[in-house]
Amino acid sequence: MKIARFETEHFFARYEFNTPYQLCNSDCETMSIETLLELANVSITDFTQQTLGYTESQGSPELRQNIANTYQSCSPKNVLVLATPVEGIYLTARALLNPVDEVIVLSPAYDALINMFEHVVGIENVKKWNFHSSDDGWELRIEELTQLLSAKTKMIVVNFPHNPTGYVPSPQMQQKIIAIAEQNNVWLFSDEMYFGLTHEGTHKIPSMADLSPKAIVLSGLSKTYGLPGLRTGWLVVPNEQLMEEYINWKFYTSICSPGPSEFLATAALKVWDKLRQRSLTQINSNLQIADQFFHRWPDHFTWRRPLAGSTALVQFHVNSVNQITERLATEAGVLIQSAVTLGSDDQHMRIGFGRATFATSLGKFDSWLTDNPMIIDKKD
Ligand SMILES: Cc1ncc(COP(=O)(O)O)c(C=O)c1O
Numbered sequence: 102m103k104i105a106r107f108e109t110e111h112f113f114a115r116y117e118f119n120t121p122y123q124l125c126n127s128d129c130e131t132m133s134i135e136t137l138l139e140l141a142n143v144s145i146t147d148f149t150q151q152t153l154g155y156t157e158s159q160g161s162p163e164l165r166q167n168i169a170n171t172y173q174s175c176s177p178k179n180v181l182v183l184a185t186p187v188e189g190i191y192l193t194a195r196a197l198l199n200p201v202d203e204v205i206v207l208s209p210a211y212d213a214l215i216n217m218f219e220h221v222v223g224i225e226n227v228k229k230w231n232f233h234s235s236d237d238g239w240e241l242r243i244e245e246l247t248q249l250l251s252a253k254t255k256m257i258v259v260n261f262p263h264n265p266t267g268y269v270p271s272p273q274m275q276q277k278i279i280a281i282a283e284q285n286n287v288w289l290f291s292d293e294m295y296f297g298l299t300h301e302g303t304h305k306i307p308s309m310a311d312l313s314p315k316a317i318v319l320s321g322l323s324k325t326y327g328l329p330g331l332r333t334g335w336l337v338v339p340n341e342q343l344m345e346e347y348i349n350w351k352f353y354t355s356i357c358s359p360g361p362s363e364f365l366a367t368a369a370l371k372v373w374d375k376l377r378q379r380s381l382t383q384i385n386s387n388l389q390i391a392d393q394f395f396h397r398w399p400d401h402f403t404w405r406r407p408l409a410g411s412t413a414l415v416q417f418h419v420n421s422v423n424q425i426t427e428r429l430a431t432e433a434g435v436l437i438q439s440a441v442t443l444g445s446d447d448q449h450m451r452i453g454f455g456r457a458t459f460a461t462s463l464g465k466f467d468s469w470l471t472d473n474p475m476i477i478d479k480k481d
């Protein structure tokens with residue numbers, strides 16, 4: 102059975118490895134295996150002496166314990182290690198949903214957080230809880246979530262910090278979402294891939310896993326911890342019966358995680374907070390550079406500063422960001438991404454500011470705009 106095109110991943114497949122100045126990646130700056138092992142105080146010989154057999158399907162006890170340590174009240178028995186973070190979205194759609202169910206999703210969103218659910222329950226049964234722009238940034242309205250609920254709603258899907266807007270709810274708003282899920286006996290699937298990337302001046306919120314037995318949390322090492330090449334993700338699953346269901350589905354997808362990744366992920370999670378701080382330092386510095394850039398180009402862009410995460414959704418006052426993307430990549434080697442791929446419109450672009458090369462790439466974009474100042478078509 103066919104599934105919708107995964108636009109974001111097709112976009113990166115086309116441009117990521119041939120465009121030198123990237124401005125739209127959602128991951129944070131990565132590191133070598135050597136640097137990771139040094140940071141975690143693990144010997145390289147221990148790594149190379151690992152054998153390459155199958156691993157435990159739920160994940161090794163040590164890795165699950167290290168993951169559980171990143172939460173306030175999570176037991177290793179509630180952790181399911183994934184072979185890739187995105188696998189967690191597939192498993193959730195399969196383990197929890199039937200074709201008659203309704204699902205509420207955020208929009209815009211990372212494609213899989215909409216498309217996978219549409220695939221399983223049907224497009225007409227996926228209801229969109231839309232972000233609204235304001236002068237201050239982006240917002241969600243709780244009354245709109247309530248309006249989307251029906252007796253058929255089986256799951257609410259959220260993603261905070263949000264890709265692409267960088268929105269994070271206030272603690273009060275987070276509690277209201279949880280209350281709605283619990284009162285209506287609805288699962289709350291919480292994608293927390295950007296967990297802990299809270300910008301200076303923004304309130305911190307706990308993981309949904311620490312707050313509600315209706316929450317199923319997805320997280321992983323790709324974004325906050327800068328290790329996307331390990332492909333390590335995990336789910337925090339609130340009860341045993343559901344865990345059984347998930348593991349059964351995992352037998353059909355990956356069976357177990359790759360051993361070398363498990364070893365390195367176990368090392369990384371020993372120093373998870375150090376890795377998170379490293380990413381935050383990079384983000385905070387890049388955000389200041391972004392502030393200056395958007396201040397210089399007020400007629401070209403509307404800059405809604407993100408509250409958290411490593412991405413932002415920026416209004417670009419052109420007719421088509423997609424058309425500019427093609428020109429910019431060819432003429433200057435700079436990569437921007439139309440937010441159309443994320444279910445927004447072609448007058449918005451996603452930028453990512455987790456990478457060390459951000460300042461250089463933005464400088465190239467700035468020079469290209471200086472040479473082509475008349476590209477803007479409209480301003481509202
Ligand atoms: C919100 C969100 N969830 C899940 C994923 C999947 O992560 P990975 O690519 O590491 O599998 C991404 C990747 O961009 C994401 O942005």
